[in-house]
Amino acid sequence: MRRMGDAPALFDAVALTCLRGRRLVFEDLAFRLDAGGALMLVGPNGAGKSSLLRVLAGLIEPLSGAIRWDGEDVTADREAHRARLAFVGHLDAVKPAFTVRETLEVWAGLFGAEAVSAETLDAAMDAWGLDALAHVRGAELSAGQKRRAALARLMLQDRPLWLLDEPTTALDAASVATLERLVAEHRGRGGLVVASTHGGFAMPGATVLDIADFQAEAA
Amino acid sequence: MRRMGDAPALFDAVALTCLRGRRLVFEDLAFRLDAGGALMLVGPNGAGKSSLLRVLAGLIEPLSGAIRWDGEDVTADREAHRARLAFVGHLDAVKPAFTVRETLEVWAGLFGAEAVSAETLDAAMDAWGLDALAHVRGAELSAGQKRRAALARLMLQDRPLWLLDEPTTALDAASVATLERLVAEHRGRGGLVVASTHGGFAMPGATVLDIADFQAEAA
Amino acid sequence: MHRFANPGRFMRVADRLQPWLLWGGLALLVAGLYKALLDSPPDYQQHDTVRILYIHVPSAMLAQGAYIMMALGSASFLIWKHPLGDLLARSAAPIGAALTLVCLITGSVWGKPTWGTYWVWDARLTSMLILLFLFIGYMALANAFDDPARGDKPAAILAVVGIVNIPIIKFSVYFFNTLHQQSTLFRREGPSMPPEMLTPLLIMFGAFTCLFLWLLAVRLRGEFAKVRLRAIRAGLVRRAETAGRRRAPAGGPVEEGAG
Amino acid sequence: MIAAAFLAMLKRDVRLALRQSTDLGMILGFFVIAASLFPFGVGPNPETLARLAPGIIWVLALLAVMLSLDRLFQSDWEDGSLEQMALAPAPLSVIVLAKATAHWLTACLPLIAVAPVIAVMLNLPAEAYGVLLAGLALGTPTLSLIGAVGAALALGARKAGLLIAVLVLPLYIPVLIFGVTAVDAHLTQISVSAHFLYLGALLAAAAPLCPWAAAAAIRHSVG
Amino acid sequence: MIAAAFLAMLKRDVRLALRQSTDLGMILGFFVIAASLFPFGVGPNPETLARLAPGIIWVLALLAVMLSLDRLFQSDWEDGSLEQMALAPAPLSVIVLAKATAHWLTACLPLIAVAPVIAVMLNLPAEAYGVLLAGLALGTPTLSLIGAVGAALALGARKAGLLIAVLVLPLYIPVLIFGVTAVDAHLTQISVSAHFLYLGALLAAAAPLCPWAAAAAIRHSVG
Numbered sequence A, B: 001m002r003r004m005g006d007a008p009a010l011f012d013a014v015a016l017t018c019l020r021g022r023r024l025v026f027e028d029l030a031f032r033l034d035a036g037g038a039l040m041l042v043g044p045n046g047a048g049k050s051s052l053l054r055v056l057a058g059l060i061e062p063l064s065g066a067i068r069w070d071g072e073d074v075t076a077d078r079e080a081h082r083a084r085l086a087f088v089g090h091l092d093a094v095k096p097a098f099t100v101r102e103t104l105e106v107w108a109g110l111f112g113a114e115a116v117s118a119e120t121l122d123a124a125m126d127a128w129g130l131d132a133l134a135h136v137r138g139a140e141l142s143a144g145q146k147r148r149a150a151l152a153r154l155m156l157q158d159r160p161l162w163l164l165d166e167p168t169t170a171l172d173a174a175s176v177a178t179l180e181r182l183v184a185e186h187r188g189r190g191g192l193v194v195a196s197t198h199g200g201f202a203m204p205g206a207t208v209l210d211i212a213d214f215q216a217e218a219a
Numbered sequence C: 001m002h003r004f005a006n007p008g009r010f011m012r013v014a015d016r017l018q019p020w021l022l023w024g025g026l027a028l029l030v031a032g033l034y035k036a037l038l039d040s041p042p043d044y045q046q047h048d049t050v051r052i053l054y055i056h057v058p059s060a061m062l063a064q065g066a067y068i069m070m071a072l073g074s075a076s077f078l079i080w081k082h083p084l085g086d087l088l089a090r091s092a093a094p095i096g097a098a099l100t101l102v103c104l105i106t107g108s109v110w111g112k113p114t115w116g117t118y119w120v121w122d123a124r125l126t127s128m129l130i131l132l133f134l135f136i137g138y139m140a141l142a143n144a145f146d147d148p149a150r151g152d153k154p155a156a157i158l159a160v161v162g163i164v165n166i167p168i169i170k171f172s173v174y175f176f177n178t179l180h181q182q183s184t185l186f187r188r189e190g191p192s193m194p195p196e197m198l199t200p201l202l203i204m205f206g207a208f209t210c211l212f213l214w215l216l217a218v219r220l221r222g223e224f225a226k227v228r229l230r231a232i233r234a235g236l237v238r239r240a241e242t243a244g245r246r247r248a249p250a251g252g253p254v255e256e257g258a259g
Numbered sequence D, E: 001m002i003a004a005a006f007l008a009m010l011k012r013d014v015r016l017a018l019r020q021s022t023d024l025g026m027i028l029g030f031f032v033i034a035a036s037l038f039p040f041g042v043g044p045n046p047e048t049l050a051r052l053a054p055g056i057i058w059v060l061a062l063l064a065v066m067l068s069l070d071r072l073f074q075s076d077w078e079d080g081s082l083e084q085m086a087l088a089p090a091p092l093s094v095i096v097l098a099k100a101t102a103h104w105l106t107a108c109l110p111l112i113a114v115a116p117v118i119a120v121m122l123n124l125p126a127e128a129y130g131v132l133l134a135g136l137a138l139g140t141p142t143l144s145l146i147g148a149v150g151a152a153l154a155l156g157a158r159k160a161g162l163l164i165a166v167l168v169l170p171l172y173i174p175v176l177i178f179g180v181t182a183v184d185a186h187l188t189q190i191s192v193s194a195h196f197l198y199l200g201a202l203l204a205a206a207a208p209l210c211p212w213a214a215a216a217a218i219r220h221s222v223g
Ligand code: HEM
Pocket: C053, C056, C057, C060, C061, C064, C103, C104, C105, C106, C107, C108, C110, C111, C112, C114, C115, C124, C125, C128, C129, C169, C170, C180, C181, C182, C183, C184, C185, C186
């Protein structure tokens, strides 16, 4: 709908409509991103930022509309789509019983074990200042430390598309700076980022998408 | 230790030391607050903000030191201390199976049922913009909506001491403004607030306490 | 660390005793096994199966001894908050459980030829099984938490409460109708056992006791080391973290903590 | 205020259990399926079955109760509800008592309700139903109370799940014994009042002690 | 990659189970404790116990499955791990199969390992051991697989309780009955191959179907 006549975007969505329970969360939403692009989702609580991110990840089926990668509908090959994205949601997926290192090892295995070397693991822990916490169990982490472990997952998988739902929750200023740096690097390599925020997180040059504009009532 | 010779503060702590597991989180921490006062806890992830708030709530025993209300050690009458504080931690305590209204009713009952009238409940829901969500189940709330339900608990109990652990997590700008207004009103009535934050939350005239200053090694 | 200064002195004594207990126990064991298996008469009724006795009885008695030791340690920990009591109980529990298991296994292996069944639900056997459950429950509780300070008190209470089982084991053969042998060793009239059986039994009992004490000392050392290791590792985490923190904003001067 | 808090928690937990009916279904399902298994093993001889019926029903009741224990505090602990309860002005032991009561209402009472069905399946003589049910009614609250202590102790434990069972099942044995022997005594025309007195005494001891112990364990775990 | 994901999840779940529910010694202890409740209930008569033994052991298998299965997905669902699994490139059904396998290894295998001890304690004739163990080995994987569907259904679905009662529990019954009657048949000199064929057929049907059904239920719940 909003696509111009030029070459297909790397990642775009058209006419997305999302129904959750009996609520029409957003309607006729569209965006396009090219290599290195970023989309910043804003909007009040309950606007549908998380819902959109889950739709993009393939966790929720949209009621209608299409999401396309390189011009091809992602529902055509869901497995390929899952293999190209990394998702960090509101929940950290950190097990109380596992140490930080074990947590990362488990995810590394799940996301394609062979590929993840010990160095990658170390680099991920190092990037997030988790080295000192490597042997601390999840149950003993502070909120921000847990969040950092969840974000370190991004470094384990070499995925072009990052979907981040309020990634800066509970992070201190230094960690927010780390995240901003890593996002910039990722975009520099041609990666894409879709992130939601209520402020305090900057992605220079990102397209801002206010979900409230696509609310059913506003149509 | 840091107390001057004048009248006892309304709420103060001296020489607080906190041990979690085998970690000495902070040492020899002290502060004092008078009626209408506010304490803003800052510090990097894992510094001990949540730990201090839990100590002040009586959930964790400090290793040493004293917390006093009106000059009297709060351990002397724990029940009275519990009855004078309201605590909002990292966890929202919102049950997926209960609607927002039911959630608030349950807490109202727990915190001394007779006192909480239907009007108070309505006022709390109104203040946090939860009216439209009254009959939505916890499982269907967005992150910020859940957080607002947790914060609405503050309105159900008329407690002089508010302990808030990163209360603005997941809140949109309007809700942050609401919180700031409610905190100001509470302080205007002579209430006390101790809140932690990583930024984005203002309490004019609050004492700022950087927990990193009380780290064991820095002593 | 001052809390463990006292156990430290205790450990030095235990260390000095350790080799004596080990070698003495082994020597007694060899002597006892020789006497029991080769140099004692077969029973006129039970023939050679009676030789199980020389393992069965010492393990039964020491299992109860281990329990009593665990309960006393726990009681002293509860009453005087003496950490040594807790360490002692934690060390004794697995040994006691193993001895109980040995008693149960030898007993049931013995039961098949003599009573015609491996197991009956009579009072002696059942109360011994409960002793095993008590050991298991104690170990489960004491080791259930990463912060040992959380499990120690409930576990100690369990150990103390469970002591009622000991007299039940002891007197079950008198108060209930049971297949199991009544006491032949400890009776008011003195032991009613031929000396050629009594001697190896006593030697084996001595061997088991020495080895039990030796194992206990080894485990005590282990428990003690665990406590210290945990303290040291906690100190390391703390130090590494503050070092990391200091890289970003400037902190105060860092001194190595005393931990 | 204490009574209000008790009632509020009781109502909450009952409502929560009814809404998440999964647990209830599982417990009853286990109880009935397990009971219906024994006739296959023992053979159709109705007399043998009848003799075993009280024991089977009681043991299965114990196991079924245990099945539901680990959820007594666990989910409240994970989502922060338990720390709010620990901060309520009402004594935590009262709240624990309310939760144990709710557990009894939602886990044990349904078992008592289906017990007659199982008794029929197992051929228990009709004159024993009364004593069986009375024994269950008097004994199961003790099971809930003891279970609450186990569940509270296991919070945050590295080895939570079976810790409860290993601690709690041995403590259930006295209740089991008095419950079963009451039925046997009744069937052999012996007065059952002594058995019921014992069950009552166990309940009377558990009612104040268990909530207190569980509350202490919870305070430790929310720290 | 699929095999790697399978192994990674299997290892994780086994490790998690051993770490947080208990170590193996405690699982074994649990089964012995649970089994020894029955003699307290039905009395120590060796002959009766022998007759009940297969039923008791199979009831314990049911208990083992139910005790741990509802937590199979629940805690992963609550803390966001399950949505990560749903997003992993490997098919979700493979991950479910890994989790069910881990569950069988940590809950059912220990039971099979102590079954002989329990059989001795309950006086089961020695010639029945082989059939009992073979039946358990063939039947318990089916229980784990069916249970996984129930556990997945219980996530989120509002009427899950009913679904489980209607769908899952009835599927358990044939497994249990064939398992118990195989032992009896053997003891009465009847050939047991028919029983084992049925158990094998159930497993063969469950192995592909259950992970698929459970995966579908999970996709629904993480939406
Ligand atoms: C699993 C089965 C058995 C268990 C749990 C068991 C348990 C015990 C225990 C706890 C004691 C020590 C009592 C004390 O401290 O005074 C003991 C002693 C003894 N047991 Fe067993 N027993 C079992 C089977 C047998 C069998 C089958 C026999 C032989 C027929 C046997 C013969 C004895 C004898 C002779 C003693 C020494 C009694 C004395 O001198 O006090 N036991 N057993």
